Amino acid sequence: MLEAKGIVKGYHESQGLFKKRHKAVLKGVSLHVKRGECVGLIGESGSGKSTLGKIILGIEKADEGTISFEGKSDKRAYEKEMSVVFQDYTSSINPRFRIKEVIAEALGKSIACAKEKRAYILSLLEEVGLNETFLERYAHELSGGQLQRVCIARAIATKPKFILLDEAVSSLDVSVQLQILELLKALKEKHNLSYLFITHDVMCVTYLCDRVIFFKEGECVESVDKIEDLKHISHPYSKSLLGAVEALEIPNFC
């Protein structure tokens, strides 16, 4: 459904006053996401995951390579089918909007009746574990995790076909995290949604995703097609990553 081919992206970096240097962030990345599939993208911090996400959404332009969505490569044709939860959740919400307005804005004019709209917004908030008291609040009156959940509610509000989740569950405590993961799983089954799930939390990936791609320094270094095959990975980076997870988690719980 979604296909990215040979994406290359670089930025100019200033060194000294006038000298500039080109630094490649993405070095020819190709990936595809099928209908109803969840692909996890794990990688080092600063390896270009969010940049890839922005290119897929058409917020940034790639230097080379193409993005196509259901065969269409014109951004305007598929814009409405996609939605996103940004890593940078605080600045993706207008601070002058109340929470209900934040979600209403995403809905646009699709629901005319005000009462119906309010009920729908409330049902979305309830799905992410928030309640009525949040409707009238402003973004700065919420905790980090609550705001992140508002962003998730906003992303699923328009019933898109594809959602890009960039570190969408990182500030949530485990029980809410699990609730969101379950919600995403249920939505996926119900509406045949697809996700690109960018995260550094290997646990969440194994819980939700069908496929995993390991990302390092702007390249896909390894991809695992079946999540059960995770133990057969061979690339040193993905190995060291899983090693670190085990070192961090497991000794303390066994």
Place this chain on the structure above:
Amino acid sequence: MILEVKNLCVSVRTKKGLHPLVSDVTFNLEKNHCLGILGESGSGKSLTCKAVMGLLDANFHLEGEVLFHGKNILTMFEKEKSLIRGKEICMVIQNPMTAFNPLFSMENQLLETLQTHLHVKNKKELLRLILEAFEKMNLHEGEAILKKYPHQLSGGMLQRMMIALCIALNPSVIIADEPTTAIDVVNQVEVIRELKKVRELYQTSMLFISHDLSILSQISDTMMVMHQGKIVESGRAQEIIFSPKEAPTKELISTRLKLIEAFQRCVKECSC
């Protein structure tokens, strides 16, 4: 005793009167001690820290005492507070992407912060200090990073820069509010190791907030669990993790275990 928090209550002023958010929080922080705070989303962890730092504005009503070396931060004047903030108590705030001013380059901001708190005027010396801290946080090409603006850096990089700044300031208390949410696991291990080293070297005290049990279990000596603005359980980290007593703690721990199980099913090799 470096920091003593006694019966701290935070409530917000609304049209309908005071609405309590944090109530009756009491804890102590000794030298070279790390207190981990665990709690679900919205349980008041960040508010507690902000209150301790004296960062809450007039919208909030505060009760109780926050004693830093015996002096109450809550009743201090702004000027006195700003002397303590940065030099004595340093905070890593929750969302890395809003921590820095988008209008200035990183070099500008970091050096200025260091300059005001360390009273070192020599720019070269400061630069060396910050680059050294970057290296510890596994941030290479430090000079190139310093030239950038916040929006040109990734979330994990900003977060590590904030921790680096904190380490460079060398305060006596570090308050870290979810400092590892945007960092990949390999670097998380690195960051934790570095923070532990800092503690050994300078006997820094730490208040470490996280929803990530595994990280807390790695770094903290004692732990405190918050639920709906109250402390429900506190004690030695080991005890809380292995034999939680209260329902909220039990739930947090058992859900994490559920995720770990899903993970282990995929990586069966683990001999557990």
